[in-house]
Amino acid sequence: MNKTWWKEGIMYQIYPRSFNDSNEDGIGDLNGIAEKLDYIKDLGVDIIWLSPVYKSPNDDNGYDISDYYDIMDEFGKMADFDKLLEGVHKRGMKLVMDLVVNHSSDEHEWFQTSRSSKDNPFRDYYYWKPPGPDGGPPNNWQSFFGGSAWELDETTGEYYLHLFTKKQPDLNWENPKVREEVYQLMRFWLDKGVDGFRMDVIPLISKHLDFPDVSNDDFLYVIEKVYANGPRVHEFLREMNEKVISQYDMMTVGEGPGITSKLARNYVGDDRKELHMIFHLDHMFLGMQENGKFYPREVKLSEFKSIFTEWNFDIGEDCWINIYLDNHDFPRMVSRWGDDEEFHNESGKLLAMLILTLRGTPCIYQGSEIGMTNVAFDSIEDYRDVETLNNYRIEKAAGKDMETFMKGVHQNGRDNVRTPIQWDDSENGGFTTGKPWIKVNPNYKTINAKQALADSNSIYYFYQEMIKYRKANPTLVYGDYMIMDKDDEYLFTYRRRDDEHTYWIILNMSSNHQLFELPVYEELSLEICNYKDVNPNSRKLQPWEARLYKIKK
Ligand code: ISL
Ligand code: CA
Numbered sequence: 001m002n003k004t005w006w007k008e009g010i011m012y013q014i015y016p017r018s019f020n021d022s023n024e025d026g027i028g029d030l031n032g033i034a035e036k037l038d039y040i041k042d043l044g045v046d047i048i049w050l051s052p053v054y055k056s057p058n059d060d061n062g063y064d065i066s067d068y069y070d071i072m073d074e075f076g077k078m079a080d081f082d083k084l085l086e087g088v089h090k091r092g093m094k095l096v097m098d099l100v101v102n103h104s105s106d107e108h109e110w111f112q113t114s115r116s117s118k119d120n121p122f123r124d125y126y127y128w129k130p131p132g133p134d135g136g137p138p139n140n141w142q143s144f145f146g147g148s149a150w151e152l153d154e155t156t157g158e159y160y161l162h163l164f165t166k167k168q169p170d171l172n173w174e175n176p177k178v179r180e181e182v183y184q185l186m187r188f189w190l191d192k193g194v195d196g197f198r199m200d201v202i203p204l205i206s207k208h209l210d211f212p213d214v215s216n217d218d219f220l221y222v223i224e225k226v227y228a229n230g231p232r233v234h235e236f237l238r239e240m241n242e243k244v245i246s247q248y249d250m251m252t253v254g255e256g257p258g259i260t261s262k263l264a265r266n267y268v269g270d271d272r273k274e275l276h277m278i279f280h281l282d283h284m285f286l287g288m289q290e291n292g293k294f295y296p297r298e299v300k301l302s303e304f305k306s307i308f309t310e311w312n313f314d315i316g317e318d319c320w321i322n323i324y325l326d327n328h329d330f331p332r333m334v335s336r337w338g339d340d341e342e343f344h345n346e347s348g349k350l351l352a353m354l355i356l357t358l359r360g361t362p363c364i365y366q367g368s369e370i371g372m373t374n375v376a377f378d379s380i381e382d383y384r385d386v387e388t389l390n391n392y393r394i395e396k397a398a399g400k401d402m403e404t405f406m407k408g409v410h411q412n413g414r415d416n417v418r419t420p421i422q423w424d425d426s427e428n429g430g431f432t433t434g435k436p437w438i439k440v441n442p443n444y445k446t447i448n449a450k451q452a453l454a455d456s457n458s459i460y461y462f463y464q465e466m467i468k469y470r471k472a473n474p475t476l477v478y479g480d481y482m483i484m485d486k487d488d489e490y491l492f493t494y495r496r497r498d499d500e501h502t503y504w505i506i507l508n509m510s511s512n513h514q515l516f517e518l519p520v521y522e523e524l525s526l527e528i529c530n531y532k533d534v535n536p537n538s539r540k541l542q543p544w545e546a547r548l549y550k551i552k553k
Contacts, residue, residue, distance in 0.1 A: 001317060001318070001478055002270065004276075005046070005094075005251075006047065006251035006276060006277070006360055006361060006440055007320055007477060007478070008043050008361075008471070008474070008477050009046035009047045009094070009361060010044055010046050010047070010356075010361075010362055010364070010467050010470075011045070011046070011047045011048075011049055011050065011096075011322070011361060011362065011363035011364065012040055012043070012045040012047070012049070012363070012364050012365075012366065013048075013049045013328065013363055013364070013365045013366060014033060014049070014050050014051065014053045014328055014366050015028075015061075015328045015365075015366060015417070016029065016030065016032075016033060016053055016062075016075055017051075017061055017062070017074075017418070017419060017437065018366070018418050018419065018420050018421060018438070019032060019033055019036070019366055019420075019421055019433060020032030020033060020035060020036050020421060020423065021420075021431055021432035021434065021436075022034075022035060024432055024433045024434040025074070025432075025434050026432050026434040026435045026436045026437050027074045027075075027432075027437050027482055028075075028420070028421075028431070029074060029075045029076050029080075029084075029337065030053065030071070030075050030076040030080040030081055030084050030086075030403065031076055031080055031082075033050075033084055034083060034084045035134060037087050037091055038091070038177035039449065040093070041091045041092075041093060042349060042464070043364075043369055043460070043463055043464055043467065044463070044464055044467030044468060044471070045093060045364070046092075046093055046094060047094045047095075047096055047195070047196075047251070048088060048093055048094070048095050048096065049056040049096045049097075049098070049198050049253075049363070050095065050096070050097055050098060051063075051098050051328055052065060052072075052097075052098045052100055052146070053071055053072055053081065053098075054066075054067060054068055054069075054070065054071065054072060054100075055067035055070040055072050055073070055095075056072050056073065056105060057107050057167065057233040058072075058074075058410065059104055059105070059165050059167035059168065059386060060164060060165055060167070060168060060386050061385075061418075062098075062100075063098075063100050063164070063168070063200060064100075064103070064104070064105035064107075064164075064165070064167050064168045065100055065104055065105055066104070066105040066108045066109075067108070067109075068104075068108040068188075069188060071296060073105040075228060079508060082192070084194055085192065085194065089193065094195035094196070094251075095194050095195055096194065096197060096198055096251065096253070097189055097193055097196075097197055097198070098197070098198050098199060098288075099182075099186065099197040099198065099199045100199060100200040101171060101182045101185075101199075101200070101205070102163070102170060102171065102200060102201045102202070102204045102205050103162065103163070103168040103170045103171055104168070104169065104171060105167060105168065106166070106168070106169055107165045107167070110122050110125045110126075111125070111169050113154050113491075114126050114128075114153055114169075114383075115156070115160070117155070117156065118156050118158070119298075121367070122149045124172055124350075125171060125172055125175060125177070125178055126160050126161070126169045126171060126172055127160060127169075127170055127172050127180045128156070128158045128159070128160055128171065128209065129150070129158060129160075129161070129453055130157075130158055130159075131152070131157075131158075136161055136204050137150035137152075138151075138159055139211045139212070139213050139214075139228075139346040140162075140213045140214055141163070141214060141215070141227075142214070142219075142222075143162060143163060143164060143165065143166075144163055144164050144387075145164055145165055145386060145387045145390045145391070146387075146390045146391050146394045147178060147390065147394065149161060149162055149163050149243075150162070159476060161207075162228060163178050163201075163204060164252065165386055165390070170204075170207070171205075173205045173206060173207075173232070173236055174207075176231070179239065179240075180239070180432070181212050183240060183243050183244050183487045186240075186244045186308070187244060190244070190248050194250075195249075195250055195251065196250040196251035196252055196253070197250075197252055197253075198253050198254075198255065198279075199252060199253070199254045199275070200255055201228075201255055201257060202237070202255060202256070202275070203228035203229050203230075203233055203254070203255040203256055203257065203267070204227055204228050204230075204257070204258070205233060205236055205237055205261050205332055205526055206229075206230030206231060206232040206233040207230050208226065208230055208231065209231075212226065214226055214291070218289065219289065219292070220285055220289045221260040223257050224259075224260060224263075224516065225380050227257075227258060228256075228257060228258025228259065229258055229259070229263060234266060234267075234272070234274060235417065237267070237274040237275060237397050238272075238273055238274055241273045241274055242273070242274075245275075245391060246273070248459050251276050251277075252275045252276045252277075253275070253276065253277045253278060253279060253361075254267060254268075254275045254277075254278040254279070255278070255279050255281075255321055256278040256279060256280050256281065257281050259278055259280055260280075260282075261280070261282070261310050261311045261314035261315065262314055264278060264280065264311070264314065264315050264319060264321065265314075265315055265316065265318075265319050267358075268315070268319045268320060268321070269318060270308050270318040270319070271314055271318070273509055276320060277319075277320040277321050277322055277360070277361060278321055278322065279321070279322045279324060279327075279358045279363070280311065280321060281309045282311070283304060283307045283308070283325075284327075284329070286303060286304060287299040288298050288306070288412065288434075292414040293408065293413075294391055294395070294408030294409060294412060294413075295404070295408055296408065296411055296412055300489055301489045301490065301492065302486065302487055302488070302489055302490070303511055304337070305483060305486060305492055306486060308358060308483075309481075309483045309486060312359055312522075313483045320360065320361070321360045321361075321551075322360055322361050322362075322363050323355050323359075323360035323362050323363070324355065324356045324362070324363040324364075324365065325337055325351055325354070325355055325368075326365045326368055326417060327363070327417070328365065328414065328417055328418060329417075330412070330414070330415050330417065331374050331411065331412055331413075331416045331417065332367075332368065332372055332373050332374045332416055332417055333351050333365075333368055333418070334348045334351060334368070334371050334372075334373055335373045335374035336374075337351055337509070338350065338351050338544065339373065339511055339543075340371075340373040341545060342511065343511055343543050343544045344370070344371055344373075344447075344528060345457070345458075345459060346530055346531070346542075346543060346544035346545065346546075347509075347544040348368075348371035348459040348462075349459055349462040349530035349543050349544075349546060350508075350509065350530055350545070350546035352369075352459065352462050352463045352466050353462075353466055353505065353507065353528070353530070353546040354492070354505075354507060354546075355546060356466040356467060356469075356470050356476070357462075357466075357476050357494075357496060357503070357505045357514065357548065358469070358481065359477075359478075359479070359480070359481045359496070361445050362543060364463070364469075367417075367422070368420050368451075369459065369460050369463045370422070370447060370448065370449050370451075370452040370458070370460050371452075371459040371460060372419075372421070372422060372441065372447060373441065373443060373447065373533065374410065374411070374416040374417075375410075375415070375416055375419050375439075375441040375442075376410040377439065377472075378391050378406075378503055380406070380409075381441050382438070383409065383413065383415050383438075384415055384418070384420065384437065384438045385414040385415045386411075388409055388414065388415060388423075388435050390403075392405065392409075407424065415438060418438060419438055419439065419440055419441045420432070420436050420438070420440050421447045421449070422441065422443075422444035422447055422448040423448060423450060424442065424447065424449065424451075425444065425446075425447050425448055425451065427452065428440050428444075428448070429441075429444035429448055430448070457465065459514075462530060465528065466528065467550070469527065469528060473501065473503070473550075475496055475497065475498045475501040475502075475503060476496055476503060477500060479496040479497050479498040479501070479503070480496070480497055480498065481494060481495070481496055482494060482495045482497070483519075484519075488551060489510075490508060490509060490510040490512070490513055490514050491506065491507065491508055491509065491510075491516055491541075492505075492507040492509055493505065493506045493516060494508070501550065501551070502522075502523035502550070502551040503527075503548060503549065503550050503551075503552075504518055504520065504524070504547075504548075504549040504551075505546075505547070505548055505549075506518075506541070506545075506546070506547045506548075506549070507545075507546050508541040508542070508543065508544055508545045508546070509544070510543065510544070511543045511544065512543060513540060513541060513542060513543065514540075514541045515539055515540055515541070516539055517539065518549075520551065522551045522552060523551070523552040524536065524549040524550070524551060524552065525549065525550050525551075525552050526547060526549055527548045527549065527550050528546075528547070528548040529545070529546065529547045529548070530544070530545060530546045531545055534547070536549075
């Protein structure tokens, strides 16, 4: 097992638009992030992942890039970026950028030229196809955000492929020039000193060039078999590794829709020379697979646990993944996996213990360290996310019950995690004195960073304590993992162990009392618990109680 900084580090994801506004225009920006670096460092963070900050018309909040070499106007100037990078490095942290190269913006000059005629040198930077036999789209592929994945372009009468919005045309990786463009822009940022990339939808870069019709309703199945894991994806990643990744001391983490636990080692196996680790999405899509994210079903704890367990065994010793429970695309973890009302504090802490004791590099999404929750705006007018708005339109046109749809938005919409960070209890949660681009969650008066920092019992300090403990006890990083109670619907109990030390983590993921047992004959030391004054010998857990035991030598 190779030991490296990116396995031991704690990641923290920043979604710049919602983080902190320094110039009061209502939009978070680079200088706003720079103001908060001490806050992040004090938590114990080693690696910051910045969601995209490149020039963008913001159809999908920066995941549609119109210039990979420049900064988005609202976020600042290149000089602000350089200052931010310096501030991150000065504090001993690393900065990882988002690499969004499955697609660009339709406003990128490559696409502007590409669409202008059938025979310009940029035409094959993208996928262009004549209409299908019935005069409609070339095949029945669906965009991730609803509707056909093909858009007719009047100028040449051909369709272009966009697996996301129609303002996000897919780049044609078959074209070696496109690949060189990508390597060149990666080098540009790496030469500036950035420490790596989180790679957006990276398994989607190689397409099935016969563009087969999809004949299955299960969207996840279709992602795995049709949109992701295309025939040349590993060849492309090995080329990228050879030409760029292996030339720098950097880390790469692929976002992996369509990568199953069985396929993962093809991307991240030590001997593969492709990527260092991936964010898989299996637990994120849980309950959303059958009827889509806006009509979710109930999820059982046993299903949730089995995902972590399967992944751990399938990837084996020499592969690495990330551990996370929320990000900018999925609901707040305390609302989704915890109890964001009665046991907000306890369950927020329990989930912190969970992500900081599993095998893989933990990633904390901004605001979850203070227990920020989902939001439920009544009116669709208050929503900003293109996925939510597209689906609202589609469902309404189909005559669906919009009240049910809005419930789905409140549960799973992406704006749940995009409301501004709640810094204090002043207006707009201290995020801005201007008009925020999206409303602040009304619970900012009680849930905010200032309150968290003033309360030694806060979720924030529990993260800090857990992070310190993980760093001092590397068995929690590298040790093996074994689950105890895979069928239990209330408890999540597992062991982390190496030749020297053994730890037991016992999590009561329910709002009732629970009893537990452990197959342990040695004496145990209770190292961390999210309740005060717990009798370490008691086998009765309070609601959402989380205990970390170490076996005494
Ligand atoms: O959010 C999702 C749908 O509900 C996911 O399927 C998401 O689209 C998928 O994980 C890919 O996400 C990434 O690429 C998208 C971007 O909108 C997301 O923010 C990004 O994380 C297109 O660039
Ligand atoms: Ca601003």
